[in-house]
Amino acid sequence: MTSYSFLDVGFTYESLRAEMDAAYARVMQSGLFIGGPHLDAFEREFADYCGASHCVGVGNGLEALILPLKARGIGPGDEVIVPANTFIATWLAAAQTGATLVPVDADPHTMNIDIDAALGAITSRTRAVMPVHLYGQPVPMARLTEAARARGILVLEDAAQAHGGTFAGRRAGSLGDAAGFSFYPGKNLGAFGDGGAVVTDDAELAAAVRMLSNYGSHIKYHHEEIGTNSRLDPLQAAFLSVKLRHLEAWTRQRRAIAGVYLSRLSGIDGLTMPGIAPDTDPVWHLFVVRHERRDDLQKALVARGVPAALHYPVPNHHSGAFRAGYGHLSFPVTEAICRTCLSLPIGPHLTLAEAEEIAGIVADCVSDL
Numbered sequence: 024m025t026s027y028s029f030l031d032v033g034f035t036y037e038s039l040r041a042e043m044d045a046a047y048a049r050v051m052q053s054g055l056f057i058g059g060p061h062l063d064a065f066e067r068e069f070a071d072y073c074g075a076s077h078c079v080g081v082g083n084g085l086e087a088l089i090l091p092l093k094a095r096g097i098g099p100g101d102e103v104i105v106p107a108n109t110f111i112a113t114w115l116a117a118a119q120t121g122a123t124l125v126p127v128d129a130d131p132h133t134m135n136i137d138i139d140a141a142l143g144a145i146t147s148r149t150r151a152v153m154p155v156h157l158y159g160q161p162v163p164m165a166r167l168t169e170a171a172r173a174r175g176i177l178v179l180e181d182a183a184q185a186h187g188g189t190f191a192g193r194r195a196g197s198l199g200d201a202a203g204f205s206f207y208p209g210k211n212l213g214a215f216g217d218g219g220a221v222v223t224d225d226a227e228l229a230a231a232v233r234m235l236s237n238y239g240s241h242i243k244y245h246h247e248e249i250g251t252n253s254r255l256d257p258l259q260a261a262f263l264s265v266k267l268r269h270l271e272a273w274t275r276q277r278r279a280i281a282g283v284y285l286s287r288l289s290g291i292d293g294l295t296m297p298g299i300a301p302d303t304d305p306v307w308h309l310f311v312v313r314h315e316r317r318d319d320l321q322k323a324l325v326a327r328g329v330p331a332a333l334h335y336p337v338p339n340h341h342s343g344a345f346r347a348g349y350g351h352l353s354f355p356v357t358e359a360i361c362r363t364c365l366s367l368p369i370g371p372h373l374t375l376a377e378a379e380e381i382a383g384i385v386a387d388c389v390s391d392l
């Protein structure tokens with residue numbers, strides 16, 4: 024039996040070994056292991072790639088979301104609108120500031136934040152809204168951004184899963200006031216360890232994030248704020264610069280695999296395909312289908328060598344971290360997604376022939392349920 028892998032983070036090293044080894048040697052020989060030209064270069068390249076003016080490398084994707092909120096002074100008494108259906112980091116980031124989370128349910132078609140629900144959740148205390156481009160599906164955020172800007176509300180994209188995804192021809196990272204990216208190894212653009220970045224057009228916000236991420240200091244030993252230590256190290260930055268040059272090719276492969284799944288699996292009774300919002304071009308970090316007998320389907324797929332996975336099975340408001348404050352709320356669309364979602368393997372490590380085979384196995388398994 025053929026066995027497929029869900030994710031192969033070693034694939035990028037193997038396929039780019041000479042470039043990666045050269046990048047490693049350059050950083051080692053530079054003798055600079057915090058900051059320096061390799062970090063500066065990646066920050067410039069990634070800002071350009073996103074179509075934004077500034078990029079600040081930080082320690083991970085969670086901190087790339089916390090820092091812009093803190094830089095804007097968001098804290099206790101403020102409200103932050105978040106999607107109910109997201110990885111828990113979005114909620115953790117807002118919660119770490121001491122603000123009150125205002126979760127809103129998902130759009131059943133795209134599984135992303137329901138824009139009308141988000142607009143309806145704005146109050147006089149709202150200080151930020153965090154649209155998440157979940158699974159690599161960009162949020163069509165024009166109305167949300169317009170409403171937020173009119174009220175001085177920060178629009179912070181959670182772009183951890185969406186490097187290169189576009190809405191209305193613009194890339195994630197240039198759609199709101201600021202964006203937090205993750206370079207966790209399994210992400211579309213992943214480091215060989217933790218990493219993250221804040222991308223923005225706002226020079227003041229970028230400077231404030233940089234200061235907070237560096238002990239609250241612009242000038243050595245002059246500490247203006249209670250900051251933290253959250254930096255992208257130059258070794259990871261040098262690896263990311265190499266990978267960034269290949270990201271578009273990898274994204275094309277993800278899109279081609281998604282095309283195979285969509286054409287082979289759409290219309291199968293009981294199996295719901297991920298919906299794509301108008302004017303968006305997803306980057307397919309995950310390919311999430313839904314089925315009422317999800318657990319049985321997952322078992323059948325795993326038995327046939329297809330490692331289908333769950334993103335995410337527990338709604339954030341039912342998690343131990345948030346149950347006390349938000350467990351009484353009800354988000355029926357999100358709860359249904361968590362109960363029925365199943366992620367099929369996708370990524371540049373898979374060939375189109377393998378995607379065809381996987382699609383055939385999925386179709387068989389659904390009809391045998």
Ligand SMILES: Cc1ncc(COP(=O)(O)O)c(C=O)c1O
Pocket residue numbers: 083084085086109110112113155157181183184204205206207217218219
């Ligand atoms: C939607 C989302 N937001 C934020 C994060 C946090 O990123 P990191 O794991 O780099 O802290 C992740 C990734 O894990 C994510 O998927």
